[in-house]
Amino acid sequence: MLVDNFNIAYKNIKERKSRVFLTLLGIAIGIMAIVSLMGIGEGMQQAVIGELSSLSDTIIVTTGDISANPMGGGFSGGSLEYFTERDLDDLDRIQGIRSIDPILFGIATIEFSGETSTVSLLGLDAERMKTIFGIEFLGLEQGEFMTEGDQQNKCIVGYNIAHETFDVNMQSGNKIVLNGKNFYVNGIYKKQGAGFSTETDDYIHITTWDFKKLTGNVNVSGILIRVENVGEVETIAQEIELAINENHGDEDFSNAVTMSSILESIQQIIGIIQIVLLAIAAIALIVASIGIMNTMLTSVMERTHEIGIMKAIGARNTDVMSIFLIEGLLISLIGGTIGILLGIIGASGMGAASGTDFMGGGVALTPVVTLISIILAVGVSVFVGMISSLYPAWKAAKMSPIEAVRYE
């Protein structure tokens, strides 16, 4: 029975190919938007989270307020306050901490190819430098990070310093002079731009040991902490804040940020982006469903006579209704399928186009079209097809057979 009604609906669609095509183009565009936008959102999430979750045992402690950017705002922070020896000693007493690496901040003069300038220096442990700044969407443009045992008088230079500060382009392997001492350029960071933190673009990174030797001071502007147990990372972060704030008599002196809290804020941002994208897709779908309803109403009107014939030879109201519901559903499903295919193509196209410039960093964004988004897309097409052909189908079912059969 249903098969017969399906057959009739299918033949009706075949009879009006071009109009049906235009209608299903509408729904295809809506579904395409859903699939590709969800794919991009998912890709964004996976790119960022995949990278950052490798740092889930890390706590970054800074002074002063913190901006919500992924790398923890600023180790230098714009704040002129620094951590003290006592702070570091207190941290030592907190249970569950595996390592404590101070990050030192200072200013130095730099000489390169006969020019002189001033730069910001960041001193941190060489191994930590690699784990924090070596993740894929930061990373080095050339050269490499310092290795254990071979890190003295070597530095990693930020993109802007290497390529914009001096007339001559700096290469890894070049020699520079910092505060009168020779340094070997071991590597140069990729450009980060404004999207993420700017801890690399305008900085020169050297080891803590070199930093102390070079500047003589120990201005600890940030501390990198790794915990033993990832599960305790939040409670330890709270303990750290409490201990340091007590030392300085200021409730807001320090800020201990975990990767998971950074992840949360990133997820929130991506979530908002996804909602906005889906809202756009929803508007497209509403327009498409109006299109389907319009087509179905026209189809019902055009076929009034046929509806009359079917009723005259004994079709129930439900038969007529199901024929038109199936027809709307078919249009919507065909459109949805085309939309899913276009969405997958569109997502990879958009991914390729956004590619290297994404968020100003070097992230190759690979859109991820999940099974869930495809199921959702099919579900939405079925829903849209049903809803928008409900009224036309009801109208067809309610026709009086005598009037319908007379209609020419």
Added chain:
Amino acid sequence: MSDHVIVTENLNKIYGHGYIRVHALENVNISIKKGEYIAIIGPSGSGKSTFMNILGCLDKPSSGKLYIDSTDVSKLNDNELAKIRREKIGFIFQKYNLLPTLNALENVTLAMSFAGVGVKERYERAENLLDIVGLSKRIMHKPSELSGGEQQRVAIARALSNKPSIILADEPTGNVDTKGGWKIMDVLEEINRDGETVIVVTHDPAVAERAKWVIRIRDGVVSAHASR
């Protein structure tokens, strides 16, 4: 009354309301026995189409009763009427009224699909009926590829498909050339000989002459008499 397929009691059909009421049918009392061949004649506007539509359960009477196979259909709802239409009545229209998107075979099976006949039996019956009306070689043709007479014979096959108690034909030869018209009348007569009740609405005296009984309608008033 059990051998009567159609019985009407004081059947009235009134169109409009207030001062502009039109009495299309007035107190019609007839009974039609099973297996009869009846012609309904009358000038256009006399109410014969209205009568036909009420007999075919496409339209409801304003008052009075209509029994089809002893069932009072004047009080039935839409779906119950649809059931009567698909089980008891075979309609043949002046303009054939085949579905243009379906071929001859599918047009005949359609009514059976509404009645829930199994697929295999449906196609066997449809092919058999198209053979009876002389179209066994054209079953895959769409209505637009058939002549008027051929389309009407497909419609006859469709009308017979659910083994109805009554065949109602509204001007079945009206849109068909003379030769095709005679062929259709032959088929209808053959059906009648096999025991089917056939009611033909016509204004063609030659068609009416072939019926055993003639019901004459003039200004909504019905009178019946033997044609020969």
